[in-house]
Every structure is written in structure tokens, then in C-alpha cells.
Amino acid sequence: MPRADVTQMHFAKLYPLLVNKAEKKGRRREEVDRVTTWLTGYTAEDIARLEQSDVSYGDFFRNAPAMNPNRTLITGTVCGVRVETIEDPLMREIRYLDKLVDELAKGKAMEQILRT
Numbered sequence: 001m002p003r004a005d006v007t008q009m010h011f012a013k014l015y016p017l018l019v020n021k022a023e024k025k026g027r028r029r030e031e032v033d034r035v036t037t038w039l040t041g042y043t044a045e046d047i048a049r050l051e052q053s054d055v056s057y058g059d060f061f062r063n064a065p066a067m068n069p070n071r072t073l074i075t076g077t078v079c080g081v082r083v084e085t086i087e088d089p090l091m092r093e094i095r096y097l098d099k100l101v102d103e104l105a106k107g108k109a110m111e112q113i114l115r116t
Contacts, residue, residue, distance in 0.1 A: 007056060007057055008056055009056065010056060011055045011057050011060045012053065012055075014057050018032055018097070018098075018101045021102075021105055022101055025104075025105040026107075034114075035100040035114065036097060038100075039068050039096060040061070040066070040067060041065035042064060042065060058094075070115045076099055083095045
């Protein structure tokens with residue numbers, strides 16, 4: 001059975017999974033929104049609106065208002081893959097967000113997560 005293409009899945013289905021992952025470790029939705037806004041340039045209001053739409057996860061990243069130039073400082077592994085070596089630019093952006101939420105769930109300080 002072929003694996004579902006994450007870029008075609010609805011943002012409204014995937015984003016709550018990221019929030020849930022962080023909340024299970026004692027973090028808050030606002031913190032997930034903050035790392036997402038840092039990465040993409042969307043506002044928290046944009047994210048809430050997009051969660052009520054049928055936008056795909058791929059389009060969420062393709063249409064991001066302002067991808068943070070410091071996102072290239074995000075390194076490490078997600079699902080056993082080094083994010084900085086992912087060749088597909090769209091998949092790299094997706095994994096950057098996964099990595100930020102992983103760091104949040106692991107208790108890292110927001111300043112470290114946001115590479116400030």
C-alpha cells in the first residue's frame with residue numbers, strides 16, 4: 001500500500017497532531033503557534049483560519065508569507081532523517097516544523113528553538 005503524501009493531506013488534520021504532541025509534554029498550543037509563525041510568517045490568526053479550511057499541508061508551506069531565513073540553522077534528525085540533508089525543498093520545510101515541535105516537546109527553551 002503506498003504511503004500517503006503528507007503534502008496532499010489537509011493542514012487541518014496535521015496541525016492538531018503537532019499541537020497534541022507538544023501538549024502531551026506540558027507545552028501549550030500558543031508555543032506551537034509561536035514556532036510555526038517564526039518559521040512561516042503566518043500569524044496565529046492565520047493558522048487558526050487555515051485550520052478551518054481545506055488547504056493542503058503542502059500549500060500551507062508553499063504559500064507561507066515569509067519563511068524565516070534562519071530556518072537553515074535548524075539541524076538534527078526527525079524520523080531518523082537529518083533535516084539539513086533533505087533534498088526536496090518542500091519536504092525540508094515540513095521537517096523543519098517537525099523538528100521545532102520536537103524541540104518544544106523535549107523542553108528546550110524558546111530562545112534556543114527560535115535560534116535567537
